[in-house]
Amino acid sequence: MKRATMKRAALLVLGCAALSLVLAEDAGIDLPHSKISATFKQESVPVEAPFKKFSGHIRYDASNPAGATASIDIETGSFDLGDPSYNAEIRKQAWFDSGSYPFASFRSTSAKAISPTRFEVTGSLYIKGRSLTVTVPVTIVAAGLSTAFDGTLPVSRKAFGIGDPSWNDVIEDQVNVRFHLVNASPSN
Amino acid sequence: MSSNPHASTIVAGSQTHYTRTAVGLHWLIAALIVVALVMGWTMTDMAVSPQKLKIYNWHKWVGITVLWLAALRILWRVTHRPPDMVTMPAWQRIAAHALHGVLYLLMLAQPISGWIYSNAAGFPIVYLRLIPLPNLVAKNPQLAETWQEIHETLGLVLVIVVVLHLLAALKHAFIDKDDTMRRILRWLP
Numbered sequence: 001m002k003r004a005t006m007k008r009a010a011l012l013v014l015g016c017a018a019l020s021l022v023l024a025e026d027a028g029i030d031l032p033h034s035k036i037s038a039t040f041k042q043e044s045v046p047v048e049a050p051f052k053k054f055s056g057h058i059r060y061d062a063s064n065p066a067g068a069t070a071s072i073d074i075e076t077g078s079f080d081l082g083d084p085s086y087n088a089e090i091r092k093q094a095w096f097d098s099g100s101y102p103f104a105s106f107r108s109t110s111a112k113a114i115s116p117t118r119f120e121v122t123g124s125l126y127i128k129g130r131s132l133t134v135t136v137p138v139t140i141v142a143a144g145l146s147t148a149f150d151g152t153l154p155v156s157r158k159a160f161g162i163g164d165p166s167w168n169d170v171i172e173d174q175v176n177v178r179f180h181l182v183n184a185s186p187s188n
Numbered sequence: 189m190s191s192n193p194h195a196s197t198i199v200a201g202s203q204t205h206y207t208r209t210a211v212g213l214h215w216l217i218a219a220l221i222v223v224a225l226v227m228g229w230t231m232t233d234m235a236v237s238p239q240k241l242k243i244y245n246w247h248k249w250v251g252i253t254v255l256w257l258a259a260l261r262i263l264w265r266v267t268h269r270p271p272d273m274v275t276m277p278a279w280q281r282i283a284a285h286a287l288h289g290v291l292y293l294l295m296l297a298q299p300i301s302g303w304i305y306s307n308a309a310g311f312p313i314v315y316l317r318l319i320p321l322p323n324l325v326a327k328n329p330q331l332a333e334t335w336q337e338i339h340e341t342l343g344l345v346l347v348i349v350v351v352l353h354l355l356a357a358l359k360h361a362f363i364d365k366d367d368t369m370r371r372i373l374r375w376l377p
Contacts, residue, residue: 042241043314045245045311045313047312049310082309082332083309085235
């Protein structure tokens with residue numbers, strides 16, 4: 001168990017190093033202008049909270065939408081419910097288990113154009129040691145000199161083992177992950 | 189006591205009691221205020237749990253119920269003549285009116301301050317899980333802190349005012365032995 005964690009940590013360091021190389025090459029996601037949040041429902045009340053730390057890159061060429069790729073890494077420990085005790089709870093083993101699984105990620109495997117401003121990305125969603133194939137519709141929005149990619153991905157907490165079952169009658173299974181990702185303008 | 193002309197004589201056009209509607213609303217709201225205060229007092233110190241979330245939601249629903257019942261009650265109060273007051277010194281009459289005024293104000297202000305606080309903290313209110321109420325303010329952590337303090341302070345003021353109201357009523361009933369309290373106890377002869 002410990003060894004697996006260390007291995008994962010080593011892989012993560014390698015992954016981050018590789019990612020930073022990639023990021024050095026293309027500008028990656030413009031973090032200050034981008035946003036990833038999760039909206040969950042407690043007692044029918046929709047509550048939206050942001051992930052403060054994430055990184056990644058999206059490659060999209062309007063002349064070849066099917067060639068679009070996306071790779072996103074979200075720090076699970078950066079989920080901010082606006083209250084220290086709830087933030088501590090969500091990082092616990094029953095929820096994100098941020099100690100063992102500091103990152104949730106998405107890796108695209110294919111893309112399909114729907115219209116000039118919309119495309120569909122299929123890929124692997126990796127949360128808490130489980131991986132599921134998901135497809136998410138993405139809307140392309142002009143954002144200054146750059147491009148923004150907007151969308152919502154419904155995620156089942158149960159599918160990824162997020163949350164103690166005792167919460168199930170208070171918090172709905174479906175959580176909507178909303179993203180607004182802006183590609184940093186390519187530097188000269 | 190025997191010098192009180194209103195206590196025993198019913199003057200034409202005057203009433204000895206509040207209307208049944210006013211009496212019903214008074215006690216219903218009183219009970220809900222106590223429930224909301226007790227929940228508000230205990231829930232904030234609870235450790236994170238599903239029960240805590242549930243109680244928070246119930247606290248909000250009870251508060252919103254007080255808000256609309258109080259609005260109804262004030263509407264009723266301005267459209268229906270309240271019973272006459274027993275004879276008492278002017279300062280007591282003024283104090284009674286002032287205290288009632290503050291109570292009516294708090295019955296509206298306290299739920300509204302909680303509503304604003306909840307919205308500022310990023311929690312919309314869905315009344316009884318059925319009716320989504322409009323957000324009065326957008327999510328704003330700093331604003332949430334301010335309104336948390338306002339809500340807590342008003343809660344404390346409400347406790348003090350309710351206790352004064354109760355003590356005054358008991359004083360009339362057991363020390364002055366007049367009919368003041370009887371006006372709101374409709375089911376008693």
